[in-house]
Amino acid sequence: MTDYESSDLQASNNNMSSLMQERDQLKTNLTEMTNSLTVMTKERDHLKTNLNEMTKENNKLLSLYKKNSPCPTGWNIFRCSCYFLYEGSGSWTKGRQDCRDRGADLVVIDSDEEQSFLSEFTNMNTWIGLSDRDKEGTWKWVDGTPLTVKYWSAPQPDNGNGDPQFGEEDCVHIREAGTSSWNDLSCEASLPWVCEKSSRSSERRRPVADFLSLVLLSVFLLTGLIGLRVYYYTSVSSLTEERDQLKTNLNEMTEENNNLQSLSKKSESTFLSGLSNKNTWIGLTDRDKEGTWKWVDGTPLTVTYWASNQPDNKNGEDCVEILSDQSSKWNDISCEDSRQWICEKPAQP
Structure with a gap:
């Protein structure tokens, strides 16, 4: 083999090696x-x-x-719960059954804030969901939780102090405003009661x-x-x-x-104005603090549809009506005026 042929063969081998490397690189890529x-x-x-x-x-x-209202009509909201005060009277057992019929139970108190709220909310001797009927001296709430936060009046609980006229005192009521403490009493005594259930806002x-x-x-x-x-x-x-x-x-x-809440409020306001040809009450007021408008569920006012120059608080106007004209606007008006109203509750599934 001549030098020329040997050189040509080496070049071919180099080209082949280079092509194989490129092929392998292409495969990797x-x-x-x-x-x-x-x-x-x-x-x-x-x-x-x-x-x-x-x-x-x-x-x-x-x-x-x-579903703007977190609680049904007639119920009051505090934090994440709705409360209903039954102002009739009956035994502790009757009160609990009434609460259950309303999809709730007798109130369970688990904080200082809730205790303070209930003492103002009830303003009378009222059943709460605490008893030791299962075992004397072992106090439990209706949801099965043991008693931890206590607000007994001195020297309660005394289980009737052994006096036959009081009998066994196995149920508890919150006392009228001014004391806001607890007393044990016979479960057959006749008192009003407070029901509690979760609000839709918590859901x-x-x-x-x-x-x-x-x-x-x-x-x-x-x-x-x-x-x-x-x-x-x-x-x-x-x-x-x-x-x-x-x-x-x-x-x-x-x-x-x-923007969801704003859009929902606007369409709802238009819808409500079309329900009636008369001015109608809505659930907005500044009765608690002048100029601080809140809905009945406790939420602050964010989206507004006031009519021109409203609200003007003329002669103490603390409640709100929706006008019957095509504007769907709001006007503040005295809460003692007579208007028709519109109720709202969640639709059944």
Whole structure:
């Protein structure tokens, strides 16, 4: 073999080696691209699932926001509970059964704040949900929890102090205003009672918390997507467009949720004005503090539809009517004036 032929063969071998290295590199690149596309496809599908779940949660929130009153008519709200004072009278057992018939139970007191609220709310000797009927001296609430926070009057409880005329005193009432303490009494004595049940506002917290968790999870996934290196952008561009669209949808949904209450209030005000051709009471007042308007469920006024130059508090106007004209506007008016009214409660499922 001549030197020329030997040199030519060496060049061919070098070219072959170079081509094999390029082939191996292409295979590696193809594998990496395939893996990246697989990961991004999974992330995209996960985001789509989250978006569908968020849509369902958003629909639930739409329904919940329409239920403006957290307590039924005749009930008072304090924190996350609704309270009903039955001003008739009966035994402790009768009172508890009445509360159960209302979907509640006799009140359970577990804080200083609740004790103070009830002492003002009742203003009379009233049954509460505490007794030692199962075992003398072992006081339990109607929900089965043991007694921890105590507000006994001295020297109570005394179980009738052994006097036959009082008998066994196994049930408890809160005393009238001025003392706001407890006394044990015969369960057959006749007193008013206070019922307690959870408000719908406390039920709203869970779906709202779940919704926020979904938003945070979606933001985390989007951040991960943005951080991925895009290989072969021609193949990945469609995935990137879908990702950006999902991000836009999430932002729009968040903005929609922020405006949800305002939109609901506006449509509700228009709806209410169309129910009647007369001015009508609504559940808004500043009777507790002049100029501080609150709804009957205790929530502050945020979205307003006052008529021109209203509210003007002319001659002590502390309650609000919705006008019957096409404006659907509000006017403050004396709470003693005579108007028709509209009641609201949750629709049956």
